[in-house]
Amino acid sequence: MIIRGGIVYDPANGIFGEEMDLCIDRGRIVEDAKGEEIDAHNLLVMAGGVDAHSHIAGAKVNTGRIMMPDDARLGLEPATAVCRPSTGYTVPNCYAIGYRYARLGYTTAFEAATPILESRHTHEELEEIPIIDKGALTLFGSNWEVMECVREKDLGKLAAYVSWGLRASKGYGVKIVNPGGGEAWGFGANVKGIYDPVPNFDVTPAEIMRSLAQVNESLRLPHSVHVHFNNLGKPGNYTTAIESLDLFKDIKPSQTRQVVHVAHMQFSTYGGTSWNDFKSEAPVIVDYFNKNHFCTMDIGQILFGSATTMTADAPLEYGNAHLLHAKWSNNDIELEESSGVVPLVYLRKNPVNAIQWAIGLELALLTKDPWKVILTTDHPNGSSFVNYPEVVSLLMSKVKRQEELSNIHELASKRTTLPGIEKEMDWCDIAIMTRAAPARILGLEDKGHLGVGADADVTVYDLKPDEMDPSIQHDLVKKSLATAKYTIKGGVLVSRDGEITATPEGRTFWVDASVPKEDEERMMEDLKEKFDRYYSIKLSNYMVQDAYIPNPVVIKAGALPVEEVAP
Amino acid sequence: MRTITLQPLRAFEVSVEAEAISPSRFARLTLGRIRTQEVFMGNRKMKLADLFKVEGDEPLAIPEETTVVMDGDFSKVKRIGEGMIAGTLEVRGNVGMRAGNGMKGGLMTIRGNADDWLGREMTGGKIVVEENAGSHVGSGYRGEKCGMRGGEIEIRGSAGDYLGEHMCAGTIRVKGDTGDFPGAVNQGGTIFIGGDTYLPGAEMTKGSITVRGKTTMLPSYQKAEVVTLEGVQYQKYVGDLVENGKGELYAATSSP
Numbered sequence A: 001m002i003i004r005g006g007i008v009y010d011p012a013n014g015i016f017g018e019e020m021d022l023c024i025d026r027g028r029i030v031e032d033a034k035g036e037e038i039d040a041h042n043l044l045v046m047a048g049g050v051d052a053h054s055h056i057a058g059a060k061v062n063t064g065r066i067m068m069p070d071d072a073r074l075g076l077e078p079a080t081a082v083c084r085p086s087t088g089y090t091v092p093n094c095y096a097i098g099y100r101y102a103r104l105g106y107t108t109a110f111e112a113a114t115p116i117l118e119s120r121h122t123h124e125e126l127e128e129i130p131i132i133d134k135g136a137l138t139l140f141g142s143n144w145e146v147m148e149c150v151r152e153k154d155l156g157k158l159a160a161y162v163s164w165g166l167r168a169s170k171g172y173g174v175k176i177v178n179p180g181g182g183e184a185w186g187f188g189a190n191v192k193g194i195y196d197p198v199p200n201f202d203v204t205p206a207e208i209m210r211s212l213a214q215v216n217e218s219l220r221l222p223h224s225v226h227v228h229f230n231n232l233g234k235p236g237n238y239t240t241a242i243e244s245l246d247l248f249k250d251i252k253p254s255q256t257r258q259v260v261h262v263a264h265m266q267f268s269t270y271g272g273t274s275w276n277d278f279k280s281e282a283p284v285i286v287d288y289f290n291k292n293h294f295c296t297m298d299i300g301q302i303l304f305g306s307a308t309t310m311t312a313d314a315p316l317e318y319g320n321a322h323l324l325h326a327k328w329s330n331n332d333i334e335l336e337e338s339s340g341v342v343p344l345v346y347l348r349k350n351p352v353n354a355i356q357w358a359i360g361l362e363l364a365l366l367t368k369d370p371w372k373v374i375l376t377t378d379h380p381n382g383s384s385f386v387n388y389p390e391v392v393s394l395l396m397s398k399v400k401r402q403e404e405l406s407n408i409h410e411l412a413s414k415r416t417t418l419p420g421i422e423k424e425m426d427w428c429d430i431a432i433m434t435r436a437a438p439a440r441i442l443g444l445e446d447k448g449h450l451g452v453g454a455d456a457d458v459t460v461y462d463l464k465p466d467e468m469d470p471s472i473q474h475d476l477v478k479k480s481l482a483t484a485k486y487t488i489k490g491g492v493l494v495s496r497d498g499e500i501t502a503t504p505e506g507r508t509f510w511v512d513a514s515v516p517k518e519d520e521e522r523m524m525e526d527l528k529e530k531f532d533r534y535y536s537i538k539l540s541n542y543m544v545q546d547a548y549i550p551n552p553v554v555i556k557a558g559a560l561p562v563e564e565v566a567p
Numbered sequence B: 001m002r003t004i005t006l007q008p009l010r011a012f013e014v015s016v017e018a019e020a021i022s023p024s025r026f027a028r029l030t031l032g033r034i035r036t037q038e039v040f041m042g043n044r045k046m047k048l049a050d051l052f053k054v055e056g057d058e059p060l061a062i063p064e065e066t067t068v069v070m071d072g073d074f075s076k077v078k079r080i081g082e083g084m085i086a087g088t089l090e091v092r093g094n095v096g097m098r099a100g101n102g103m104k105g106g107l108m109t110i111r112g113n114a115d116d117w118l119g120r121e122m123t124g125g126k127i128v129v130e131e132n133a134g135s136h137v138g139s140g141y142r143g144e145k146c147g148m149r150g151g152e153i154e155i156r157g158s159a160g161d162y163l164g165e166h167m168c169a170g171t172i173r174v175k176g177d178t179g180d181f182p183g184a185v186n187q188g189g190t191i192f193i194g195g196d197t198y199l200p201g202a203e204m205t206k207g208s209i210t211v212r213g214k215t216t217m218l219p220s221y222q223k224a225e226v227v228t229l230e231g232v233q234y235q236k237y238v239g240d241l242v243e244n245g246k247g248e249l250y251a252a253t254s255s256p
Helices: A059-067 A094-104 A116-128 A144-151 A155-169 A181-187 A205-218 A238-247 A282-291 A314-324 A351-366 A385-396 A398-407 A427-442 A474-482 A517-533 B031-035
Strands: A002-010 A015-025 A028-030 A037-039 A044-047 A049-054 A106-114 A133-139 A173-177 A225-228 A260-262 A295-298 A305-311 A329-333 A337-346 A458-461 A486-489 A492-496 A508-514 A552-558 B002-008 B038-041 B044-047 B052-056 B066-071 B088-092 B107-110 B126-129 B149-155 B169-174 B187-193 B206-211 B222-229 B232-239 B247-252
Touching (some): A015 A427, A049 A385, A049 A427, A059 A305, A094 A116, A144 A155, A205 A225, A295 A427, A314 A337, A351 A385, A385 A398, A385 A427, A385 A474, B031 B052
Parallel strands (some): A002 A037, A260 A295, B002 B066, B126 B149, B169 B187
Antiparallel strands (some): A329 A337, B002 B052
């Protein structure tokens, strides 16, 4: 297949809007190819989008579906010759997730949090999501075995557990959510800061985060630790964010990437002492990111309208539900986590929501290096992923931002710096934020770029970048990005003008990390005891079997001796 | 006035989804077009004329001056009059589930029984049922916060459980008894029950419920004064205190 004459933005390979042909053969980008030709003359061409943080599969997504039959009324699309029926908006059914990502020009999405115990469910759903490539990040932040290893300062054993946990869950990376808080919540409490010890475990969130990051690097995992900070969603939590970031400062990355990726930074950029004097602290956070190069973030933009918050931060969800008088669910995941789901609606005239909206944009616009900040809505926490084009059009147009600011609560203009931000992103920034940077941050070498040998995931948008001004024609930007003209996944045309043309099965990435045998044996002794005494299921039934991953991509990693870094 | 009549061509074993049947949809369609309107029987797409005998006046009219008369048993036919905005719909028989779904205006008269979910999320207009109705009259779809938002439902017989669940506005009058939990999560609707009921107004925050017959009250209601309405003495309650509610509940102190 040859894609002729497109205006290609491939920032990972230093291509910034050049007219060129792309050749595809056997699912890869190649030097030269024959066969079908796609006419993309003057049209915007990018690599397939990569979503590094999205809640698309697993127990909590399904809890969301169960709690919201009303959501399933939206987004109904009947079956077609190639598609199965779609339902839902904030929590769509599995098929709809695949089709809608493909329409958007996205070809890869990672489920952001799955406890090991629930991983079989996660993979059952991932298997049913058509078209896109995917993976899942495994939760380790409130896990008994992790906390015990941290308390014993036995990082070798911790590495063995992380390696085992990734294999057991067929997970891709280490996710930490409100470290220690999930366990404390089992006793009706929460950790209040990173130095607040976890009840009954005598470890602090700071120790958990640092140890997991050290182990992450000693195992040379492709992705860094992926952290949802303590105190997320609370006024004044930006200090917790800065304190937490400082923990990772002196840890050496094992690869050319960040040491910590901060999930949905917007929810951790809050100033003030209560909801009354709630304000943005984006300049402080961004200043930290501009000065330090070991950390990256995704913005977790909120958009006005309905959303469904779902996270392994159960105390946060309990708080949300009581603040908003919304329906809620909590789930205790045995020795590993607790989680919750609360549907809500973000309102333009609500001062807190308006400020939250502005903070996400501030983070994206103030950060100097677009490689450090990637576009997400923390689907479906901030908004559905189908609204990414709305975020892009806001980032590219000051006019649109001003229009929106005049329609929302005035405090968004007073308590954030958004009104004064002149920056308008160009197509290069957008290509980085939506493709190149997420792929690099996740450590996916063949994704997010169009160099020879890369996966043939290509998106052609019905937009002539050389003949339009995105800062004025923001409606056109939004409309064109919402429905890609052509989406090519692994060399197969999957979507044309919004119509799904083929539904190939996607692949699932997971990481198999090796550790020294003696560490593993020590760890397994602990684990056997835990399964005998506490778990509701047997160790032999716990691992996700290979049969649940029909199209695996196994990335090998392995342990190096852990060097203790002085605090 | 344009009148269109429908008669079922057979007794249906499988349910028919017929949201096409509505005076406001028929008004500007010729009889030929009406006969080709899409309906589903089970999962099979069919034309209206495959299942019903459609006759009536040919000249087009505005919805307000259109009457649809349905003669026969329609108890397996769902979603009759869905979203109708004006006109008159008269059913000389029973109707299936979700009749008057999302109705916005006009008058629907059902001479027989109505099934569950009658007038679900309706915003205007009037529905009259001469016999009994099923459960969830005037309530919201599963999971929705707001059910009936306006209009009027009158049931001359009795009604099932969850009458007016999640109601936000509008009026429901039932001459006979109702099942359990009428007016659950009522947020502003008015309900009048002529007969007996059980545990009305759970989680009610606004609106009113009047029960003329016998009722069992929830413990989360606070007694207020005794009032006389239309010559009948009622004990007034305020609640539901579980939700810090300001709803008003009137329970007759003597049997009718």
